Every structure is written in C-alpha cells, then in structure tokens.
Amino acid sequence: MIEFRSVTKQFPDGTVAVRDFSLVIPSRKTTVLVGSSGSGKTTILKMINRMVDATSGTIEIDGADVSTLEPVGLRRSIGYVMQNSGLLPHRKVADNIATVPRLRGVSRTDARARALELMDTVGLDRSLADRYPSQLSGGQQQRVGVARGLAVDPNILLMDEPFGAVDPLVRAELQQELVRLQRELDKTVVFVTHDIDEAFLLGDQVVIFKKGGIVAQIGTPDEILAEPADDFVARFVGADRGKRALHLRSEAGRELVVDGDGRAAGVLVDGRTRDDSRGSGEKNDSEGRATTTALGSSDEAGAAATASGASAQGDRQP
Amino acid sequence: MNWLVENAGQIWELTLVHAALSAVPIVVGFVLAIPVGWLANRYHASRGTVLAIVGLLYAIPSLPLFIALPSLLGTRILDPVNIEVALSLYALAIMVRTASDAFASVDVDILLSATAVGFSTWRRFWYVELPLAGPVLLSGIRVVSVSTISLLSVGSVIGVTSLGYFFIDGFQRDFPLEILVGIIGTVVIAVVFDLVLAAVGRLLLPWTSRAVGRQRGRAAERTQLAGAA
Numbered sequence: 002m003i004e005f006r007s008v009t010k011q012f013p014d015g016t017v018a019v020r021d022f023s024l025v026i027p028s029r030k031t032t033v034l035v036g037s038s039g040s041g042k043t044t045i046l047k048m049i050n051r052m053v054d055a056t057s058g059t060i061e062i063d064g065a066d067v068s069t070l071e072p073v074g075l076r077r078s079i080g081y082v083m084q085n086s087g088l089l090p091h092r093k094v095a096d097n098i099a100t101v102p103r104l105r106g107v108s109r110t111d112a113r114a115r116a117l118e119l120m121d122t123v124g125l126d127r128s129l130a131d132r133y134p135s136q137l138s139g140g141q142q143q144r145v146g147v148a149r150g151l152a153v154d155p156n157i158l159l160m161d162e163p164f165g166a167v168d169p170l171v172r173a174e175l176q177q178e179l180v181r182l183q184r185e186l187d188k189t190v191v192f193v194t195h196d197i198d199e200a201f202l203l204g205d206q207v208v209i210f211k212k213g214g215i216v217a218q219i220g221t222p223d224e225i226l227a228e229p230a231d232d233f234v235a236r237f238v239g240a241d242r243g244k245r246a247l248h249l250r251s252e253a254g255r256e257l258v259v260d261g262d263g264r265a266a267g268v269l270v271d272g273r274t275r276d277d278s279r280g281s282g283e284k285n286d287s288e289g290r291a292t293t294t295a296l297g298s299s300d301e302a303g304a305a306a307t308a309s310g311a312s313a314q315g316d317r318q319p
Numbered sequence: 320m321n322w323l324v325e326n327a328g329q330i331w332e333l334t335l336v337h338a339a340l341s342a343v344p345i346v347v348g349f350v351l352a353i354p355v356g357w358l359a360n361r362y363h364a365s366r367g368t369v370l371a372i373v374g375l376l377y378a379i380p381s382l383p384l385f386i387a388l389p390s391l392l393g394t395r396i397l398d399p400v401n402i403e404v405a406l407s408l409y410a411l412a413i414m415v416r417t418a419s420d421a422f423a424s425v426d427v428d429i430l431l432s433a434t435a436v437g438f439s440t441w442r443r444f445w446y447v448e449l450p451l452a453g454p455v456l457l458s459g460i461r462v463v464s465v466s467t468i469s470l471l472s473v474g475s476v477i478g479v480t481s482l483g484y485f486f487i488d489g490f491q492r493d494f495p496l497e498i499l500v501g502i503i504g505t506v507v508i509a510v511v512f513d514l515v516l517a518a519v520g521r522l523l524l525p526w527t528s529r530a531v532g533r534q535r536g537r538a539a540e541r542t543q544l545a546g547a548a
Contacts, residue, residue, distance in 0.1 A: 052435055077437030087432025091450045091526045101436050133526045149436065 002028050003049060003157070003189065008058035010044050010214070018044040019214035022058070026206070028156070031183055031190040033204035035197055041214025042193045046159050049191065050079045062157070077101055080150030080158040080188070084165045086142040088134040088149070094120075095130040098148045105153060119148040124178060140171035147179070151186070160192045164199070176202055197238050201226075209234055322496060330485075334504050337481040341468045341508065343403050348410020348467075349460050355411070356418025357444070370416050377412035381405065381470060385477050402474040409470060410463045417459030421452035454527050457520040464512045468505060482508075 003026040010019040019041040026032045034042040047053040048060055051072040060067045067075060081087075088097045096103075098119055099112035107115070120127050123144045134142050143163060150158055164172045176199060183190060183203075194200055200207045201222040209217040209225065211233060218230040226245070229235035239245050246261035249269060256269035323330070359369040388394070388401040425448055433447045475483030482504040489497030521528055 047435075050435065052431070073437055073439045076435060081432075081435045083428075083432055083435065085428060087428060087435070089429065089433065089447060090426075091453075091524070104437050104442070135526070 002026065002063060003191070004061045005045070005048075006059045006061070008045075008048065008055045008060060010041070010048065010053060011056045017213060019048075019055075022214060022216065024208060024216075024219065026189065026191060028189045029187045030205040031192060031203050032206045032208065033192045033194060033200040034208050034210065035194050035200040035204075036210030036217075037195055037212070039212055040210035042208075042210050043161055044214070046161055046191055046193050049157070049159060050076045050081060052076075077105055077153065078155055078157075080153070080155040082143075082146045082150040082158065082160045082163045084162040086134065086146035088142060088145055090134055093131050093133060094125075094137070094145050097134065097145055098152055100149060101153050115152065116148070119151055122151065122182070123148045138171075139167045140175060143167055143171075143175055144178075147182070151182075151188075156189055158188045158190045160190060162193055162195070165194070165196075172199075179203060201238075209237060322494075323500070330500060330504065333480065333482050333484060334508065337468070337471060337483075337504065338508050338512075340399060340402065340474075340479075340481060341406075341464075341471050341512070344406035344410045344467050345460065345464050345512075347403075347407040348414050348463055349456075351407070351411050352414030352418040352459075353449070353456070355415050356420075357422050357448070359415065359419045360422040366419065370419060373412055373415040375412075376408050379408075381409070381473050382476060384408075385474060385479075397478050399474075399479050402471065402479045406467050406470055410467055413463050413466060414459050417462070418452070418456060421455035421459065422448060424455050425451040450524070453520070453524045457516065457524065461513055461516050464516060465509045468509045468512065472501070472505060 005022050005024045005026075008019060008022045009017065011017045022041075022045060024032075024045075034045060036042050044053055048055050049062070049067065051067055051070070054068065062070075089100065092100070095113055095116040098116035099107075099109075102112040102115060103109070117127055117130060120130060125141060125144050125148065129137065129141065134145065137145065143166075146163060150160070164175045167175065179190075180203065190203075192200075192203055197209075200209075204222060206219065207222055207225055208219045211217045217237070218225055218234045220228075225234065225238060229238060247258050247266055250257045250259045257265050258267045258269055260266045355369065355373065359366045384405045385401055386396075388404055389396045389398065392401065392404065394400050429451065430443065430447065433443050438447060471481050472483030472486060475481055475487050482501045485497045485501030485504070489495065489499075489501065
C-alpha cells in the first residue's frame with residue numbers, strides 16, 4: 002500500500018504542482034492518475050520513487066516513509082516504465098532488460114536468463130535479444146520497457162504515460178497486454194495517462210486531476226461514470242456525449258444499446274451480470290468493466306454493454 | 320634515392336619516436352578533458368567561463384611555451400617532458416569544448432530514465448553518460464590526434480627529436496627530399512593514428528555503426544519504393 006498524506010510539491014520557481022494531496026493506493030490493484038498536462042499527475046508518480054521529493058507531507062510505502070529511504074536502493078526496488086521507453090540506446094535488448102538486476106549484483110548469466118524469460122512474458126520474440134533498441138518498432142521498445150520494469154519482480158510498478166507515443170492500434174494491443182500481465186502478476190501498478198479511455202480500461206481505482214494538482218474525483222470507473230463529482234468530471238469523462246451516453250432502443254424484439262449519435266453500440270444481454278460475465282472471454286468489456294454509462298437503463302450497473310467501439314460492427318443486428 | 324636507403328634506419332627510428340611522443344599528449348589531453356568537460360556541462364553557470372579559459376590555452380604560441388616550460392617545471396631544456404606538457408595543454412584546450420558538447424549531446428530523458436531505474440550518479444556516468452558521449456568524444460580525439468602530431472614537429476626547433484628534424488635539417492641543407500620525408504612521415508603517422516582511433520571507436524561504440532547500417536537499409540528501402548512507384 003502506498004499512502005500520500007497532505008503532500009504538497011512546490012518547485013523552486015514557485016509553481017505549485019501538487020497541493021495538499023492525499024491518497025491511498027491499494028496493493029495489487031491498478032491505480033490510474035489521469036488529467037491534462039500540468040495537472041501534477043507525473044509529479045505525484047515521481048514522488049513515489051523519489052525522483053521528486055515532496056515539499057511537505059509524507060509518502061509511505063507499506064508504512065515506511067520514503068523520505069527516510071535511500072533513493073538509489075528505493076528506485077531499484079520499484080519498476081519504472083516511461084514514455085518513449087527510456088531504454089539505453091547503447092545496450093542490447095537483453096542487457097536493457099537486465100539493467101536493474103545487474104545493478105543489484107545479479108551475475109551476467111543469471112540476469113540474461115531472466116531477461117529472456119521476461120521477453121516471453123511481455124510477448125517479445127527471443128530473437129530480438131541481441132538487437133539494439135533503435136532496431137525495434139515503437140511498440141516493441143515499449144514492451145522492452147515493461148520487461149525492464151518487471152526485471153527485479155518489484156511489488157510496485159510505476160508507469161508514466163507508457164503508451165502515449167505509440168500509434169492507436171499498437172496502444173490498444175499494449176493495453177490488453179497490460180491487463181493480461183496484471184492478471185498474472187498482481188502488482189501494485191500506478192499508471193499516469195491523459196487518456197480517460199485508457200484510465201477506465203486499466204484502472205481499478207481512477208484519480209481525476211484538475212489543473213494544479215487538485216483532485217476532482219477518486220473512485221472506480223463505475224462510480225465515476227455513475228456519479229461524476231461535478232461538471233468538470235462529467236465533461237472530462239464525456240458522460241454526457243458520444244459513445245458513453247448510451248440509451249436503449251427496441252429493434253426487432255431486442256434491446257439495442259445506442260450511443261449519443263444514435264449509432265448502435267451493442268445489444269443488451271438479459272440476465273448477464275458482471276459476475277457471470279467475468280472470465281468468459283478476452284474482451285475487456287465483457288468482463289464487466291464499465292467503459293460506458295447507459296442512460297435510460299433501469300439497471301445501470303448490471304447492464305453490461307457488451308460492445309463498444311471496434312466490436313460494435315459485429316454485434317449489429319439487422 | 321641513396322639518401323633514403325642510407326637513412327632508412329633513422330627515418331624509421333624518428334617515425335617511432337614521433338609516434339610515441341604524440342601518443343602521450345593525445346591520451347593525457349583526452350583523459351583530462353573528460354572530467355573538465357563533464358563539470359563544465361553539469362554546472363551550466365560555469366560552462367562559458369571554463370570553456371573560455373581552457374580555450375585561451377590554445378592561444379599561447381607554441382614556441383615560447385616550449386621555451387618557457389623548463390623554467391616553470393624545473394626540467395632541462397631538452398627534456399621531452401616540456402613538449403609533452405605543452406602539447407597536452409593544447410590537446411586539453413581543443414578537447415574540453417568537444418567533451419562538454421559530447422556530454423550535452425546525451426538525451427536528458429535517457430539520463431532521467433537511468434536515474435529512475437536506480438543508477439547512482441557515479442554508475443550513470445560510467446555506464447550511460449560516457450558511452451553515449453562516445454561518438455562526439457571520438458570525433459574530438461581524432462582532431463586532437465592530427466593537431467598534436469603536426470605540432471610536435473615544432474619541437475625540433477628547440478632540439479627535441481621528432482620527424483621535424485628532417486624539415487630543419489633538409490631546409491638548412493637545401494635538400495627537398497629530406498623535407499618531403501618529414502612531411503610524408505608526419506602524414507603517415509596521422510593517418511595510422513586516425514585509422515586506429517576509428518577502429519577503436521567501432522569496437523567500443525558498436526551501436527552507432529549498426530544504427531547507421533539500419534539507416535542505410537531504410538534509405539535503400541525508400542529508393543526501392545521510389546523505384547517501384
């Protein structure tokens with residue numbers, strides 16, 4: 002568990018990036034910090050591994066105040082994945098993944114063996130082990146970044162807009178991979194993004210920021226969609242428009258779920274609650290994650306909108 | 320031509336001496352320039368001042384420096400150490416600016432990422448900054464190498480043995496072949512040193528040549544695409 006207590010960060014130039022911020026980040030869950038740029042979300046992430054030190058307030062990891070921990074050792078015990086992968090361009094893929102184990106004194110042979118295993122874990126072909134990062138695609142580099150973050154099997158994984166710089170198709174693929182990995186690995190993930198769809202897809206807990214490090218709302222995706230704290234949150238999550246503002250329409254004897262533009266987003270499947278649907282398939286929507294809010298449905302939590310976006314076409318009924 | 324045959328032994332010997340005397344200042348200048356360049360780059364306020372002062376070293380005329388150094392160092396006038404010190408100062412003067420640029424050329428995001436995964440400042444210097452500054456450092460030492468090898472000849476005026484001896488002797492005896500031997504010998508050393516440095520660079524900086532290879536591959540692909548279109 003990571004706990005922020007009244008944390009404020011003021012930079013030397015006087016900018017207050019984070020103001021009186023408190024948050025409990027539960028273990029083995031994914032917490033997503035989401036907001037536009039300048040909202041202080043990255044600063045908060047960086048305070049966990051002391052890349053940035055708080056001006057006031059305390060940050061504890063499992064009860065230990067991070068300001069009392071030695072920064073270099075602390076950073077080696079926490080996985081870190083950043084935008085543009087942050088890989089060392091002069092080290093081969095396997096060496097990049099083995100970086101932190103090597104820093105912690107693991108032998109070259111053992112570190113390499115572990116690196117190859119991790120390549121399997123993140124879905125990279127082992128034949129890429131002796132390539133340099135510049136010889137990989139953006140998506141592959143990002144996978145290497147994730148593998149490096151996991152190399153010492155840390156309890157905590159910090160991810161700073163890790164999929165921000167890859168194209169949408171690859172991003173969707175990497176997001177699915179992360180969902181799968183998290184199911185297998187059970188890490189405490191703190192994930193920073195400016196993309197609300199990504200936040201709802203990945204987050205067990207989502208923290209929405211306004212400018213200047215002020216928290217607009219903390220909750221599960223369901224809670225935030227069902228009850229946006231204010232107009233800012235409602236606008237930010239887009240609950241009032243487009244593909245999230247769904248309603249039901251009867252068509253040929255079935256209940257269609259229709260988006261804000263009147264386009265069919267899916268069909269309503271009776272009697273399927275989130276518990277029934279869990280584990281029934283790979284698609285995240287069918288696992289009961291709220292990615293949309295169904296207005297006009299009498300059963301807002303139970304109405305599992307079976308499809309949105311890409312899969313909508315296939316489910317459209319004549 | 321007889322002169323060449325008769326003096327082959329001396330030509331070879333002076334070439335070796337010249338090479339050996341040049342190697343020391345190149346290495347010393349390079350090694351000293353790295354910490355100075357790193358510090359100049361790290362503390363931005365000091366950068367301009369440090370680079371200006373070190374750069375001024377290069378403005379000291381070589382001959383007076385060669386002559387003044389024995390009294391400053393307490394060495395004998397003919398001691399090669401004088402030349403070595405003087406040439407090391409010149410090498411430093413050229414190399415510090417390049418070293419500072421080399422460290423400035425390293426992507427800040429990569430350094431931040433290295434820190435974030437747990438490199439200490441010391442380790443980060445040796446395993447990240449120095450290798451990534453390598454390509455620019457290499458270009459710097461190649462310039463220093465050529466400059467040092469040619470400057471060393473001037474030392475012959477004050478009697479320190481090198482290939483420069485052939486210029487002076489040939490000039491005094493009005494014997495162009497001997498001057499030519501001095502010039503060609505100097506050029507050959509410079510070329511050999513440069514080839515060695517380039518080879519060491521390829522060995523120590525393997526990722527740069529591969530990246531270049533990849534870019535070439537891409538360029539070829541583009542040409543093919545253009546051809547297909």
